[in-house]
Amino acid sequence: MWSFHIPTMVHFGLEVVKKHADFTECGSKAFIVTGKRSARASGALYDVTKTLTGQNVTFVIFNEVEENPSFSTVEKGASLLRNENCDFVIGIGGGSPLDAAKAIAVLGTDPEMTADDLYSGEIEYSLPVIAIPTTSGTGSEVTQYSVLTDNNGNKRGFSSFHAFPLSSFLDPRYTLTMPEQVTISTALDALSHSVEGELINNGANLMVKGFSLKTTGLVREYLPRVLDNPENLLYREKLQYAAMLAGMVIAHTGTTVVHAVGYPLSSRKGIKHGLANAVFLIDIFRRISSSAKEQVTKAIEPFENLDELSEFFKKLGINNFSVNIEEEEIREWAEKAAKAPHNQRTPGKLDRDFYERLYKKIKGVDE
Known part of the structure; x- marks a missing residue:
């Protein structure tokens, strides 16, 4: 039902x-x-x-x-x-x-x-x-x-x-006047909503699943096209439609810890929200995949696997991301992430130590 x-x-x-x-x-x-x-x-x-x-x-x-x-x-x-x-x-x-x-x-x-x-x-x-x-x-x-x-x-x-x-x-x-980096970040926000929402939904709500599948496919196909041809109104329309559908997804599911971990980068470091989500999404989904592989695989469709999604991010420059974070900030942010209500909606068990490693990785201290 x-x-x-x-x-x-x-x-x-x-x-x-x-x-x-x-x-x-x-x-x-x-x-x-x-x-x-x-x-x-x-x-x-x-x-x-x-x-x-x-x-x-x-x-x-x-x-x-x-x-x-x-x-x-x-x-x-x-x-x-x-x-x-x-x-x-x-x-x-x-x-x-x-x-x-x-x-x-x-x-x-x-x-x-x-x-x-x-x-x-x-x-x-x-x-x-x-x-x-x-x-x-x-x-x-x-x-x-x-x-x-x-x-x-x-x-x-x-x-x-x-x-x-x-x-x-x-x-x-x-949306034609969006600068390139805003175009990328906002599209990644829509993509994040789509896959996070479907991870939570796990196929239970057929409309949510359909909207997620459509959103992720549209972003995968049309974000590169928009970056190559930013004045193309049809391509811009496809991304705007995708973002709307992704909004309908999370209106019924909420978001995962990907959002909770990304929040401090936006509020404290000025990193755009969609980018702040994307830099953590692959590592979090890989961790979840260790106990819920099929759920993750279905959540990111039509990407075949996390390697393909990671390669998509890499082409957008996401893998080159780093930011100056103090050790005290890492401890504080990891503690808040571990207590965030998003954990209740996210499959698997993600603890403070895991969140600390995520923040250290983007600081350049990968353990």
Whole structure:
């Protein structure tokens, strides 16, 4: 027995905002959440504001979302939203603006609520959220997750049914302005979601399995093509579709310890999230394979085995990765990884010593 439910209305295609967005159904004043660059550079912000103006919907732009959005940023955004009396939220950008938009939409409903309260498990309401991605990676446009960075520099994700976007608008034109390294990292994020989700699913939910298989195949085929021909809109469309499908996968499964181990690289060292996942994925899956080989083999389909997946990463430069990590950081991060809830979803037994070896390896101390 299995079930599948995504409460988000997805609109996909060229000029989809212009053709299908009816923001009057969401409210009378929009709070637009973006970062500093991609929403404007991609043309998405122009399309949204033009459509809002044409529909006589007023708006406020909050463009202060950083990579790995902080508690203070979403609390600041929520305060501005309330002061401006906005009644729905539009997130435009990569995973960071979309995740921030979800958090702001919840916090904006209650002036007494803090970012810490998002993790209480007692979220009862959110303003409507519209998600418009400009990258092809996180799948946040179809998930109930939002990952923020707390006041101690730790990445923490919260989950709530109320955090699902009401509608999402995916236009591959908005991904054309992604730099090469962002294209690689976001596609690797989608791939990571796909294989991690199916590792957890292990074939139980047939739709999750189908979406994972499709996602992994699309990334394997079209990421190299996009890198060779970055202006090809069809190739960009394939990666955006893959990222969306991978979002639907993890909306039903969650992620494994690959994400938990990668978080400190993003929040503490500024390494892009998808890359931070990829540098650990092969070693973690090899360890899991020692006791669950068939499960791993099925999770990474249509790659035939981990050697083929590793070679795919190698061609993208992942195997050359290293970062400066202090011994104290290694011990701290390994301890947190060992205690992360992701361990409960990950097959096999992975302990603190294993995580320490992972971090030492990318530091260049391979034991």
